[in-house]
Amino acid sequence: xxxxxxxxxxxxxxxxxxxxxxxxxxxxxxxxxxxxxxxxxxxxxxxxxxxxxxxxxxxxxxxxxxxxxxxxxxxxxxxxxxxxxxxxxxxxxxxxxxxxxxxx
Amino acid sequence: xxxxxxxxxxxxxxxxxxxxxxxxxxxxxxxxxxxxxxxxxxxxxxxxxxxxxxxxxxxxxxxxxxxxxxxxxxxxxxxxxxxxxxxxxxxxxxxxxxxxxxxxxxxxxxxxxxxxxxxxxxxxxxxxxxxxxxxxxx
Numbered sequence: 576x577x578x579x580x581x582x583x584x585x586x587x588x589x590x591x592x593x594x595x596x597x598x599x600x601x602x603x604x605x606x607x608x609x610x611x612x613x614x615x616x617x618x619x620x621x622x623x624x625x626x627x628x629x630x631x632x633x634x635x636x637x638x639x640x641x642x643x644x645x646x647x648x649x650x651x652x653x654x655x656x657x658x659x660x661x662x663x664x665x666x667x668x669x670x671x672x673x674x675x676x677x678x679x
Numbered sequence: 680x681x682x683x684x685x686x687x688x689x690x691x692x693x694x695x696x697x698x699x700x701x702x703x704x705x706x707x708x709x710x711x712x713x714x715x716x717x718x719x720x721x722x723x724x725x726x727x728x729x730x731x732x733x734x735x736x737x738x739x740x741x742x743x744x745x746x747x748x749x750x751x752x753x754x755x756x757x758x759x760x761x762x763x764x765x766x767x768x769x770x771x772x773x774x775x776x777x778x779x780x781x782x783x784x785x786x787x788x789x790x791x792x793x794x795x796x797x798x799x800x801x802x803x804x805x806x807x808x809x810x811x812x813x814x815x816x817x
Contacts, residue, residue: 642695642699644692644699645692648688648692655809655812658812662812662816663815665816666815
């Protein structure tokens, strides 16, 4: 998860009819997304991946196979990614709601 | 581009790892400060030293810290008069480890402080990341 990708998406709620924001590549190495849906999909895939990593690290930590700070790092990373993904989802949903409330 | 704050977390994590290894070495020295040999003329426990080095993390371009080597202290052993010990030589002297517990305790404090400093850095970076993401939810 990259903060730059978050700031790229921050304009979504404010301007519902705006063109799709800058391409987002959550892991940094993924191919640039071409549409907003793909960008959102990548963000969520990244979130799920980092949640899985955090979970695996927590299990390993409980078994004593991983140092405490590594567990904390992974779990906190997962938490941050999830928070970012949820915030982006909220923005996107509110953008669509904004469109549906438009006077015709 | 990798997030610099993410890099901060990785650098601080490497600091935590280095300092916990240092604490491990110190604890080995303290635990073995009385370990002598079991036959006359045997060498006792040799104090361990630890050195650090910087290491470039290619993904972020940041300098991490790593344990360069865990070596042996070259200073001479202390000698104690203890004719009853199995490690005593002909004149009754026993070689004891070149560990000074006071030095180890001072070292431990320093390792402790550095670990705490790295923890603070990680805490700050995590807080900044969280509040940046928090900009989205208003």
